[in-house]
Amino acid sequence: MHAVTTHDVAAVDRAxxxxxxxxxxxxxxxxxxxxxxxDDISLACSASTVAGVLAGMPLDVVLLDLRLDDGTTPRENVxxxxxxxxxxxxxxxxxxxxxxxxxARAGALGVVLKSAEESVIIDAIRAAAEGRxxxxxxxxxxxxxxxxxxAVDLSPQLQKVLALYASGETSARVxxxxxxxxxxxxxxxxxxxxxxxxxxxxxxxxxxxxxxxxEDGWLPVPQRHRSRGPSERRQ
Numbered sequence: 001m002h003a004v005t006t007h008d009v010a011a012v013d014r015a016x017x018x019x020x021x022x023x024x025x026x027x028x029x030x031x032x033x034x035x036x037x038x039d040d041i042s043l044a045c046s047a048s049t050v051a052g053v054l055a056g057m058p059l060d061v062v063l064l065d066l067r068l069d070d071g072t073t074p075r076e077n078v079x080x081x082x083x084x085x086x087x088x089x090x091x092x093x094x095x096x097x098x099x100x101x102x103x104a105r106a107g108a109l110g111v112v113l114k115s116a117e118e119s120v121i122i123d124a125i126r127a128a129a130e131g132r133x134x135x136x137x138x139x140x141x142x143x144x145x146x147x148x149x150x151a152v153d154l155s156p157q158l159q160k161v162l163a164l165y166a167s168g169e170t171s172a173r174v175x176x177x178x179x180x181x182x183x184x185x186x187x188x189x190x191x192x193x194x195x196x197x198x199x200x201x202x203x204x205x206x207x208x209x210x211x212x213x214x215e216d217g218w219l220p221v222p223q224r225h226r227s228r229g230p231s232e233r234r235q
Contacts, residue, residue, distance in 0.1 A: 110134025
């Protein structure tokens, strides 16, 4: 096991500070290489445990391996990171769907495979830093196979409200689109949240609502966009 490693002493000046938890050095070196030319993201520190990475500088996002030698579970680690106010993206080889489902239930924002293209990794970090779900084919497959993510029966009107609101609209704009008042939309949202809570799938935030809408097919999985290179961002 290795101690906390600081990778970029100037990370505090970057917009997004990333930590990485992995027992092996090679994936960490790979991420360091990927992020080195990116202006707005820095690999700030890495460690072999969640406790170790949290002992370093303040972080915005942590890339978390599913299986660690310290015996901690994905659920424990995601909960610890969430309690510290850090967004979690699972960074894995993808061979453990049960562990992915456990991480999803704990609140991880998504998964990126270690074989993913550099642009996918960069986009995932930016999304997580903004509190947005990192929705990939692997993440959707893990969620689809989870018996604990019970289906929720929504009426056509509630489906429309969820899809519009979770995609970023305000209650007022949803109401205008559906011909009802904002107050009525808020009542619908209360019903939706209660239905998900009853199914053991709480929706405390708008991000949670977005994730549930995608999980249940009310919204499509977002398409990936090509990440801009450093020279493009400077223009």
